Amino acid sequence: MTAHQGNAIEIRNVCKEFPGVRALKDVSFDILKNTVHCIVGENGAGKSTLIKILTGAYEKSSGEITLNGKPFSPLKVRDAMAGGISVLYQELNVVDELTVEGNLTLGKEKHRFWFPAKADDLKIAEDILKSFDASINLKTLVGSLSVAQKQVIEITKALCAECSVLIMDEPTAALSLGETGKLFKIIEQLKKNGVTIIYITHKLSEIFEIGDFVSVFKDGEMVATQPIEGMTGTDLVKMMLGKVVAESYIPSKGDRSEKILEVKNIRTRKLRNISFELYKGEILGFYGLVGAGKTEVSEILYGHEYEGEVRINRKLANFKGVRGAVRSGLALVPEERREEGIFGLLGIRENIPLMKLTNIIKHGLVNRQKDNQLADRYIKMFSIAARDRNHRLALLSGGNQQKVVISKCLNRESDIILMDEPTRGVDVGAKVEIHNIIRELANRGKSIIVFSSELQEIVNLCDRIVLMYDGAVRETLHNGDDISMDHIMEVVAGKGV
Amino acid sequence: MSEHFLQLNNYLNMLKQSSALLITASAATILMMTANFDLSTGSNLAFSGVLYAQLAASGLPLTLAAAITLAAGTCFGIVNGILVTRYDISPFIATLGMLFVGKGLALVVCNGQSVRSNLPDHFNAMMSESFLGLPVPIIMAVVGVAIFWILANKSLLGKYAMVIGSNKNAAFFSGINVNAICLWLFIIVAALAALAGIMTASRIGAGDPRINEFFFMDVIVAIMLGGTSLTGGRGTISGTLIAALIVIVIGNGLSMLNVLIFWQSVIKGIILIVAVTFNEKIFRRNGRNINTLGSLSKLVPLG
Numbered sequence A: 001m002t003a004h005q006g007n008a009i010e011i012r013n014v015c016k017e018f019p020g021v022r023a024l025k026d027v028s029f030d031i032l033k034n035t036v037h038c039i040v041g042e043n044g045a046g047k048s049t050l051i052k053i054l055t056g057a058y059e060k061s062s063g064e065i066t067l068n069g070k071p072f073s074p075l076k077v078r079d080a081m082a083g084g085i086s087v088l089y090q091e092l093n094v095v096d097e098l099t100v101e102g103n104l105t106l107g108k109e110k111h112r113f114w115f116p117a118k119a120d121d122l123k124i125a126e127d128i129l130k131s132f133d134a135s136i137n138l139k140t141l142v143g144s145l146s147v148a149q150k151q152v153i154e155i156t157k158a159l160c161a162e163c164s165v166l167i168m169d170e171p172t173a174a175l176s177l178g179e180t181g182k183l184f185k186i187i188e189q190l191k192k193n194g195v196t197i198i199y200i201t202h203k204l205s206e207i208f209e210i211g212d213f214v215s216v217f218k219d220g221e222m223v224a225t226q227p228i229e230g231m232t233g234t235d236l237v238k239m240m241l242g243k244v245v246a247e248s249y250i251p252s253k254g255d256r257s258e259k260i261l262e263v264k265n266i267r268t269r270k271l272r273n274i275s276f277e278l279y280k281g282e283i284l285g286f287y288g289l290v291g292a293g294k295t296e297v298s299e300i301l302y303g304h305e306y307e308g309e310v311r312i313n314r315k316l317a318n319f320k321g322v323r324g325a326v327r328s329g330l331a332l333v334p335e336e337r338r339e340e341g342i343f344g345l346l347g348i349r350e351n352i353p354l355m356k357l358t359n360i361i362k363h364g365l366v367n368r369q370k371d372n373q374l375a376d377r378y379i380k381m382f383s384i385a386a387r388d389r390n391h392r393l394a395l396l397s398g399g400n401q402q403k404v405v406i407s408k409c410l411n412r413e414s415d416i417i418l419m420d421e422p423t424r425g426v427d428v429g430a431k432v433e434i435h436n437i438i439r440e441l442a443n444r445g446k447s448i449i450v451f452s453s454e455l456q457e458i459v460n461l462c463d464r465i466v467l468m469y470d471g472a473v474r475e476t477l478h479n480g481d482d483i484s485m486d487h488i489m490e491v492v493a494g495k496g497v
Numbered sequence B: 001m002s003e004h005f006l007q008l009n010n011y012l013n014m015l016k017q018s019s020a021l022l023i024t025a026s027a028a029t030i031l032m033m034t035a036n037f038d039l040s041t042g043s044n045l046a047f048s049g050v051l052y053a054q055l056a057a058s059g060l061p062l063t064l065a066a067a068i069t070l071a072a073g074t075c076f077g078i079v080n081g082i083l084v085t086r087y088d089i090s091p092f093i094a095t096l097g098m099l100f101v102g103k104g105l106a107l108v109v110c111n112g113q114s115v116r117s118n119l120p121d122h123f124n125a126m127m128s129e130s131f132l133g134l135p136v137p138i139i140m141a142v143v144g145v146a147i148f149w150i151l152a153n154k155s156l157l158g159k160y161a162m163v164i165g166s167n168k169n170a171a172f173f174s175g176i177n178v179n180a181i182c183l184w185l186f187i188i189v190a191a192l193a194a195l196a197g198i199m200t201a202s203r204i205g206a207g208d209p210r211i212n213e214f215f216f217m218d219v220i221v222a223i224m225l226g227g228t229s230l231t232g233g234r235g236t237i238s239g240t241l242i243a244a245l246i247v248i249v250i251g252n253g254l255s256m257l258n259v260l261i262f263w264q265s266v267i268k269g270i271i272l273i274v275a276v277t278f279n280e281k282i283f284r285r286n287g288r289n290i291n292t293l294g295s296l297s298k299l300v301p302l303g
Helices: A047-054 A077-082 A100-105 A123-132 A147-159 A177-192 A204-210 A233-241 A294-301 A321-327 A337-341 A348-355 A368-381 A398-411 A428-443 A455-461 A485-492 B002-033 B041-057 B062-085 B091-110 B121-128 B136-154 B156-166 B168-173 B178-204 B215-225 B237-256 B261-286 B292-299
Strands: A007-018 A021-032 A036-040 A062-067 A085-088 A165-169 A196-200 A213-218 A221-227 A259-267 A274-279 A283-287 A307-312 A330-333 A416-420 A447-452 A464-469 A472-478
Touching: A007 A047, A007 A196, A021 A047, A021 A062, A021 A196, A021 A213, A036 A047, A036 A204, A047 A165, A047 A196, A077 A085, A085 A147, A100 A123, A100 A147, A123 A147, A123 A177, A147 A165, A147 A177, A177 A196, A177 A204, A196 A204, A204 A233, A213 A233, A221 A233, A233 A485, A259 A294, A274 A447, A274 A472, A283 A294, A283 A428, A283 A455, A294 A416, A294 A447, A321 A330, A330 A398, A337 A398, A348 A368, A348 A398, A368 A398, A398 A416, A398 A428, A428 A447, A428 A455, A447 A455, A455 A485, A464 A485, A472 A485, B002 B041, B002 B136, B002 B156, B002 B178, B002 B215, B002 B237, B041 B062, B041 B091, B041 B178, B041 B215, B062 B091, B062 B121, B062 B178, B121 B136, B121 B178, B136 B156, B136 B178, B136 B237, B156 B168, B156 B178, B168 B178, B215 B237, B215 B261, B237 B261
Parallel strands: A021 A221, A036 A196, A036 A213, A085 A165, A165 A196, A283 A447, A283 A464, A330 A416, A416 A447
Antiparallel strands: A007 A021, A007 A062, A213 A221, A259 A274, A259 A307, A464 A472
């Protein structure tokens, strides 16, 4: 490949492997000079990994990157900074204990033998800062500022670095509409000044507002890179989701007429008037892009604070915290399985009864026989592939771990089971098995809510589908032959809002 | 008149005795601002004191003996720093290990016996002489504390140490070499602990492997009482200085009141717990950098 005159960055066959995971698979694309190049994809698609490679936080496993025509492989953050790459990170990386000025100069202070040589020139930084928020004083302690103001400090810090490439990772997450507008003006200005911008976002509207090109990432691969001009929101969502076929939906067999859960007008900082209901023996799906508010809905049901009304079996559920939720008959299969779902160092036998230990207790002590019987029952029921019932959870495959987590919830005899991304990190075969388990549970009268960012999973599994966008329920669909993927994609992309 | 003189003399004595503590605690304050700490300073002090005395007794000039001792003591910091920064071992484990290693080495160097014989006549000159009318150990303490005050408040080292303790990611993404800074701070603290060992040996005129077993505790008590958080991100040298003086004065005052040495330790412990609890409470309530002695230090014209 020859270097083009106009490419700021060329990425060729870049791979990144972590023990057991391939985070980036053979990624290749070009980023043209003086453009705003957007990168989109669901969580875990590989965007952040790519950014970390560009900034020197990670080292790539293989492949080549050129920056302005020269080979580029930063080993340290400083290398990338010296190469002219500046980054605005998603997490707030300001230091509360320093003043605004101290934060703006952090890491770039001019010094002689570790003593500041002279006051750093903050004219440019101050101008940028004031253009956002004139009320921020350079001498203010950052800890006393609001989150949005901290974000402004971060942006200023990134903008005033002398860079040829500026990477912005969801810069508008904490900004108001007005501040976002100001940021976009500054981005336009930077583009004119010859800065290339890599813009990562989940908000599709922003891509159409400022983007020139977009690269779509999915499962560690770059799916497509295309100019924004002439593209519609639906096209983009289709690129993001890949091919989705509605063919394997099997309606659950229960009568589904008894209302078990009713949620009315739930409001939090993120959610806006969420209402839905769940029937006995039903699989209800929540679908939306990242940031639409799915996780927040699961958190509400599992004991987070909210305003509004939740009724379980017609009774007002005013429980607080997870213990209250569990007592009211809810159980959660969490998204972060390794951190929140399993006890990796314990065996299957110890894991399964943990949500209801009374099942294995006799005369106040753990009864080994009951314990074993319980474990054997679930190992057989879900055909958990393990050496024996003492097999440590950490050593099981993702799919088998998930089966143990589901067993744990079933042992609690909960009526409502919440499943957040039930098949994330699970291989294809186990995925089908887990889907069958979920269907079987529904047939036996359990009510299940699936929160998933995988549309295929939602349309295969769920009897009704709640579509979310920007913290609100946009539409609730009944699954069936006539369900339209295009329509779903339009709704979750925020069309017509 | 004579009563006042006695008092002043008493305070000077206290300062002389505690100069080693003041210097080490000042250095260790900057280390603790990065959320790291060193438990091996006491063992390092004992080891360095014995080594210094042994070398002096073998006929080496005192300056050469001191230089060799400083180099040997600094190795504690290199080991601690590498274990913590390169191998990601918690500072508690790494420096606790070095606490035992140092304790053992101190006994090995002198074969378990204090080094008292064959020492040159001027062995304790450093700690007993005066310069321009001021006792040398006090000059050392003042200069030492001043240097670390400047480092903490005026240099980038102090700023970076605070940033690392406050938000390690922000430090990393700002291109600060977090590991190098922590490594250097471990080395500096160890060098100062070795110096403290030399000062202690010359003050008592011998190398005693069992001296000051709880030196590292006093260092950490002074730092924490002075408003530096164990989790890093905040701390002041002036707070440490005042806290160290309070600890020393209370200890001394209690001795004069004939309070049994056993009870002194109990009182010290209670003061630490009460002060740090208040500190954390106030810190949490305001969510800002306010601490009992730290804010006290603003009232006292020390900085």
